[in-house]
Amino acid sequence: MTNLSIITTVRHNIGDDFVREGILSIIGDVAKFDQVELIHKHSPVTTAYGYEGLRRLRISRVVEPVLRVLGTKDRVADADLLIQSGAPVYWCHPGGPHCADNEWFDPLIRKRFLKDRRSRKLLSIAGGSCQRYHSDGSEVTNCPKCKAYIAEFFDACDLTLLRDSLAQRMLQLSGRDAMVLPCTSIFARDHFKITPTKGGYIVVNFMESGGHYTFGQNIDADKWRKNFGEIVDKLQPHGRVVAACHTVAEETLAKQIVPDVETYIVPDEHVAFMNFYAGARFAVVNRVHAGFMMASFGKPVAVIGNDSRALMIKNLNLTPHYVEDVTSASIDQMIAALLSREHSYPDEIEAIRTASRRAYVEALSKVLLN
Ligand SMILES: [Zn+2]
Incomplete structure (x- = not known):
């Protein structure tokens, strides 16, 4: 395996940087990559080389499909492994917003990665929920499109690891299940020593x-x-x-x-x-x-x-x-x-970090070393 591409944000939110650096730390225990490429998820056109500066979603929505048709070289096609890093991945609010409507899944996963999957793996690591503080997750049971999306996203991934138990509840209500581990941001410090x-x-x-x-x-x-x-x-x-x-x-x-x-x-x-x-x-x-x-x-x-x-x-x-x-x-x-x-x-x-790192490495090894 040589190329890792990560769906994240770039120079946008340092919290996302912390989560991604933590993933790089733990994945380094399992596999080595020659190249790591970042895709700014809020502007999916940044998957194409040379288009990192186009950070407006409105422009991305026009340019990205054109580049896809033209077959412009891009980071999803080049990835031997693709990881969606952290961030809320499940949200569903009556009247919106809905995670099913997010800006990156359709262009990056449905239209690029899954159309050209080969034997390549997709992981969703340290994603979470973003609901009202006292939510019990039941919003998704009344929202067929989020429920279907959450299941579709899960099924597209070779591994899903969540960072909060409400996200797990929303996934369960969508008919799937995954393990909850502390957010990978706690390992970012190890990446930089x-x-x-x-x-x-x-x-x-x-x-x-x-x-x-x-x-x-x-x-x-x-x-x-x-x-x-x-x-x-x-x-x-x-x-x-x-x-x-x-x-x-x-x-x-x-x-x-x-x-x-x-x-x-x-x-x-x-x-x-x-x-x-x-x-x-x-x-x-x-x-x-x-x-x-x-x-x-x-x-x-x-x-x-x-x-x-x-x-x-x-x-x-x-x-x-x-x-x-x-x-x-x-x-x-x-x-x-x-x-x-x-x-x-x-x-x-330190006890939490040690136990969590072990759990992450074990889960990643099962998927990546097979
Ligand atoms: Zn919804």
């Missing part, structure tokens, strides 16, 4: 309403802003507090709420963020993958979220919180819990 240093600061992170979307949930955005200010106030007596901002917009917001808060931002530089998280103590964050990266270095985190992605932190023995439920009292409890685990969590995460 980054080791934790003694923590120098406490990390916070703020997103409006606690997440990317609200999905019609009744979330009081002002209340979460006030609570964020209170979290920073209550953390300051315990040490230096730094707001990690994954985007410029997050930095602007954090400074609006707490004008004197110290911020850290290097947009799209995921390795810089990894080094930053490696030097922290503990965190209270909205960004789930800020949480995963911190935890992978043995730094305990509280993830406050508004959708089911936040729940995957449970796989690391850490606690998610629904943004709307945060109160003064729960902030105190959250901080006390983090302080109490600051020195014990490194051993806990």
Whole structure:
């Protein structure tokens, strides 16, 4: 096997970078590749060599089918192994959006990979759900197209490994099943050989309403802003507090709420963020993958979220919180819990990382070494 192509995002979301680097770390234990190519899933035309700069879906929708007809050389055709990396893969909301309508499966998998499958393998690794925080996954039972899509995607893959149990429930409701393992972002540090240093600061992170979307949930955005200010106030007596901002917009917001808060931002530089998280103590964050990266270095985190992605932190023995439920009292409890685990969590995460790596390598070996 020589060529690996990965369906991911490129310079778009460092969380996706963390997940992909983690996959590269574990797959390195099973197989070696001469070349690794990335396809920016939000613009499927980036599968074609020379078209990486076309990042608008509207343009991709026009150009990609033309290139397919012309037979332009591309990363799906060249892949000996194709991996869909991380991200929400199952979402279904009454009135939309629906995962069945996603932008990449039809052009990349149906129209390219499956039409020219040969004996090549397709893996879906560390995908998850993106539902309302309290969803039980039953939305898919009332949505024939998502149910059919989830089954079709599963059947196209030689291996599916999921990162949260709600995703597993949605898959089961679609008539299939797969194993849940902690998100591969916890192995990204191994890929770069980054080791934790003694923590120098406490990390916070703020997103409006606690997440990317609200999905019609009744979330009081002002209340979460006030609570964020209170979290920073209550953390300051315990040490230096730094707001990690994954985007410029997050930095602007954090400074609006707490004008004197110290911020850290290097947009799209995921390795810089990894080094930053490696030097922290503990965190209270909205960004789930800020949480995963911190935890992978043995730094305990509280993830406050508004959708089911936040729940995957449970796989690391850490606690998610629904943004709307945060109160003064729960902030105190959250901080006390983090302080109490600051020195014990490194051993806990190492046990989780070791067991999970073994499980990933075993599952990948079964599929790739046959
Ligand atoms: Zn649906």
